[in-house]
Amino acid sequence: MSQNNWISNIAGRRRFLTFILMAIVVLVLAACATPPATPPAAEEAAAASAAVQEYMGTLPLNITSEQRIADVVDANQPALATLSSTGAHVAWVQSDGALWNREGQLCIYTFDTGTTVCVDGPETYEGYPYDLAWSPDDTMIAFSENPIQLAYESDIWVYDVAAQTFTDLTDDGVTGGYTGLEAGTYALDYFPMWTADGRINFWR
Structure with missing residues (x-):
């Protein structure tokens, strides 16, 4: 090469x-x-x-400054704790007994004043509420008996916060458990939901 x-x-x-x-x-x-x-x-x-x-961490347990509802309202087991539509109040059912089968008072805590007001439920109401639903203007709370866990004949009730009165909106004359009742003789009304204009929709 x-x-x-x-x-x-x-x-x-x-x-x-x-x-x-x-x-x-x-x-x-x-x-x-x-x-x-x-x-x-x-x-x-x-x-x-x-x-x-x-x-x-924040939605169901905390209201403001990451405080637990039980600490804010100073109550043990504030069942069904529900923040009002404007955020000014929180309502819950306070009583002793099994969490799923208790009877007790409806309580409302107001953040501005730090005060709590509790009232006994209506005499014709039985069992434990299925849920609590605030009206858009915070003046009323809708709820019903518990037809699921407790098998109670349920009506739609409304609590007037200012007047501290209860009204049964769908009273059909039937109370107590519905097991064994003839079909068509009672109606299960539950899960009330407020509309923006103050009406109530519910399941039947």
């Missing part, structure tokens, strides 16, 4: 090696600059975890 050909081969190999090295350097730099992609499943799991932490 002539000296010129030998020099040409050496130069070609050097150019080839240089090209390979440059390609490796580019790949290494790209890998360092781009963080590893998070798998979609991991992202979804992280989002779900954050949502659960937010729900458990």
Whole structure:
């Protein structure tokens, strides 16, 4: 092989090696600059975890400044605690007995004054409320007997906060348990929901 050909081969190999090295350097730099992609499943799991932490940590347990409802109203087990529509009050049922089968007073705590007012339920009302629902203007609370856990014939009741009076809106003359009653002789009215204009929708 002539000296010129030998020099040409050496130069070609050097150019080839240089090209390979440059390609490796580019790949290494790209890998360092781009963080590893998070798998979609991991992202979804992280989002779900954050949502659960937010729900458990702030929504049902805290009212203001991350205080527990029980601490704010100074009550033990404020069952069915429900914040009013304007955020000015919180209502709950306070009593002794099993959490799912208790009878007790309807209590309302007012944040501005720090006072609590509790009233006994109506005489014809039986069992434990299925839920509490504030009216849009905070003047009334709708609720019903519990037809699910307690199997009580349920009506839609309304409590007037200012007058401290109870009214049965769907009284059908039937009270107590409905097990064994003939179909069509009673109606189960429960789960009241207020509309923006102050009407009540409910399940029957």
